[in-house]
Amino acid sequence: MVSSEKRKGLLKNYSKMEIKKFPFVACLLAFPILQFLVFYLYININSFILGMTDLQGEWNFKYLKIVLEEFSRDGNNLWAYLGRSVFQWLISTFVCFPIAILFAYALFKKVKFEMFFRVLFCLPGIIGVVVFASLFTFVVAADGPIVTMLEKIGIQPSEQLYLFGFLHYEKTSFATVTMFGIWLALSSDLIVLTGALTRIPEEIFESGRLEGIGFFREFFQMVIPLIWPTISTLLVFRLAAITTFDYGTFVLLGETVTTDIQTMGYYLFMLTYNVSRGTEVANKPAALGLIITIVTVPVVLVIRWLIDKFTDSVEY
Secondary structure, eight states: OOOHHHHHHHHTTSOHHHHHTHHHHHHHHHHHHHHIIIIIIIHHHHHHHHHHSOTTOOOOOHHHHHHHHHHHSTTOSHHHHHHHHHHHHHHIIIIIHHHHHHHHHHHHTTOTTHHHHHHHHTHHHHHOHHHHHHHHHHHTSTTSHHHHHHHHTTOOOOHHHHHHHHHHSTTTHHHHHHHHHHHHHHHHHHHHHHHHHHTSOHHHHHHHHHTTOOHHHHIIIIIHHHTHHHHHHHHHHHHHTTTTOOTTHHHHHTTOOOTTTOOHHHHHHHHHHHHHHTSSOTHHHHHHHHHHHHHHHHHHHHHHHHHHHHSOOOOO
8 A cells, every 4th residue: 555655755746637637537548458358468368378278277388389280281272361461461461552642742742532531541441441332332243333334335244253253253263352352451551541630730742842852852852751650550450460361352252262272360360259159169260369479470570570671650
């Protein structure tokens, strides 16, 4: 217990009005602290224990060995799932993310039809992922507007597209799901990047205009260095989620996903989903998650160190 004299010493720097607000502040902090303790600390400790024990609670690494054997087995799908996850990450990070940064800057500069594009890109966050998935499914369906549009411009879709649409045709299904997931990520990226752009002092842009700096030179030589801490953080988050993000596959296709388009994120989700239905034990997804964590955490930390090493921090 804190003595009364020490308590008075701690409170001497606060006014009576501020002291009266302490219970209110404590109530505000209680909920996020409780969330952290339950949904992060407890779940991660419990997952670690499940991954290292068997169904009887004995520490024998049984399920860790099972997962490692699946990785080493010839013809197993785990490496294919991981390969598709890496491919989606490469496309999302090195193709779509730079485009997202450019679009965020263009919207920040209030180009023509800026509000239309802002609503279009942020649509998943506005109407909700499930509703957006239903809308997206209709657009890429066999009788949807994309197939009709291709006919109007003189491009004849294949017979399979007339039968299955883009989402259920095996040659276009994976690309369609990837595009949906990239659109989901783009919505949140634009919000974060726009917030970073609005923090740049207007005086910096005014000095650039006085120097005669154009749109692209301002973008590459001024904006990118100034918002680089935000960009690097988003890049690290993308790398950390490389094996857990399923790009909305379950929302679009449910349990009907074939092994030809499954990713590691979807596989992990389905393992956990089957645990809730009683058709799978929790030890296996916990063991797989533990192995993925052991591999990805050092990679993420090294990439983060390299980003900080070769780039200067910016304060304004």
